[in-house]
Amino acid sequence: VQLQASGGGLVQPGDSLRLSCAASGFTFRDVTLAWFRQAPGKEREFVAGIRWSGGNIYYGDSVKGRFTLSRDSAKNTVYLQMNSLKPEDTGVYYCAAGFRLVASTVRSQGRYTYWGQGTLVTVSS
Numbered sequence: 001v002q003l004q005a006s007g008g009g010l011v012q013p014g015d016s017l018r019l020s021c022a023a024s025g026f027t028f029r030d031v032t033l034a035w036f037r038q039a040p041g042k043e044r045e046f047v048a049g050i051r052w053s054g055g056n057i058y059y060g061d062s063v064k065g066r067f068t069l070s071r072d073s074a075k076n077t078v079y080l081q082m083n084s085l086k087p088e089d090t091g092v093y094y095c096a097a098g099f100r101l102v103a104s105t106v107r108s109q110g111r112y113t114y115w116g117q118g119t120l121v122t123v124s125s
Contacts, residue, residue, distance in 0.1 A: 007020050007080075021035070050078060066084045067081065
């Protein structure tokens with residue numbers, strides 16, 4: 001199983017950034033792919049996720065209206081378009097894969113089996 005996250009960097013407040021997560025090594029029928037983030041000194045939090053079968057997309061409250069999750073099924077890749085970035089969006093962003101999740105468990109990090117290496121996003125002026 002591989003979850004290859006990329007796209008992080010240093011940006012200014014108000015800027016945009018797009019993260020990518022290329023996934024491989026498992027059956028996509030039952031998978032949920034999600035982004036979590038962890039800021040320094042804080043717990044990891046759910047950012048956005050997609051249930052591959054059906055395409056249902058979920059967002060964390062702090063990113064609704066600013067972040068957009070999408071996928072390229074041909075490439076088995078999910079993208080996180082982050083707009084209007086704020087300093088509080090700073091952190092390491094992780095891609096994760098979980099299986100047979102339901103809507104009530106998509107936001108629970110404990111339900112995810114595989115994790116990528118993380119990509120650092122820094123929003124600072």
